[in-house]
Amino acid sequence: GESVGLHLPTLSVQEGDNSIINCAYSNSASDYFIWYKQESGKGPQFIIDIRSNMDKRQGQRVTVLLNKTVKHLSLQIAATQPGDSAVYFCADSGGSNYKLTFGKGTLLTVNP
Amino acid sequence: DTGVSQDPRHKITKRGQNVTFRCDPISEHNRLYWYRQTLGQGPEFLTYFQNEAQLEKSRLLSDRFSAERPKGSFSTLEIQRTEQGDSAMYLCASSFNFYGYTFGSGTRLTVV
Numbered sequence: 001g002e003s004v005g006l007h008l009p010t011l012s013v014q015e016g017d018n019s020i021i022n023c024a025y026s027n028s029a030s031d032y033f034i035w036y037k038q039e040s041g042k043g044p045q046f047i048i049d050i051r052s053n054m055d056k057r058q059g060q061r062v063t064v065l066l067n068k069t070v071k072h073l074s075l076q077i078a079a080t081q082p083g084d085s086a087v088y089f090c091a092d093s094g095g096s097n098y099k100l101t102f103g104k105g106t107l108l109t110v111n112p
Numbered sequence: 113d114t115g116v117s118q119d120p121r122h123k124i125t126k127r128g129q130n131v132t133f134r135c136d137p138i139s140e141h142n143r144l145y146w147y148r149q150t151l152g153q154g155p156e157f158l159t160y161f162q163n164e165a166q167l168e169k170s171r172l173l174s175d176r177f178s179a180e181r182p183k184g185s186f187s188t189l190e191i192q193r194t195e196q197g198d199s200a201m202y203l204c205a206s207s208f209n210f211y212g213y214t215f216g217s218g219t220r221l222t223v224v
Binding site for chain 1: 116118143145152153154155156157160162167168201203209210211212213214215216217218220
């Protein structure tokens with residue numbers, strides 16, 4: 001992912017709205033993708049993953065969409081809650097079978 | 113709790129001192145990873161173990177850094193002669209092969 005220093009992309013939504021967080025990856029060999037949520041002072045928390053043989057996967061209140069043609073990944077959060085406020089990272093395998101390459105984080109703020 | 117455990121959570125050390133961090137992975141996981149995260153950035157891969165074998169080291173891992181996983185269970189990361197640029201969050205993760213990639217809460221190192 002591209003470095004953005006301290007200036008993270010931000011998304012501010014109202015409680016109850018749906019949120020969409022986007023991510024671009026660069027390596028066309030990537031075949032495994034994960035979304036993580038990271039709260040301040042904590043490690044990344046696994047949300048949902050998807051393999052390249054799928055274009056959509058759903059979890060509880062979350063959906064990940066994968067568009068391999070344009071190397072784009074999105075995370076949709078339904079009925080966003082204040083507890084969803086955090087930095088969200090996408091990570092991809094980059095053609096590796098052991099390490100993850102993290103993208104830009106997005107700071108999600110949910111207003112009550 | 114059967115998650116990834118890291119100790120200590122925080123470490124403040126003087127420049128030039130040595131520090132050691134410990135990681136206890138999820139017990140069923142055969143792989144253990146170390147990442148480093150600086151403020152505003154996503155985690156960056158440092159090294160990983162499959163069972164007790166260290167299979168890959170990033171160029172970020174200078175010769176002052178050494179990691180071990182002597183019995184294929186817990187791992188330690190030692191930094192010798194710490195420098196201010198070593199200040200970061202050090203994250204451990206574990207997985208079974210490449211799946212179920214779970215991070216710990218990290219050790220925040222501050223070098224003064």
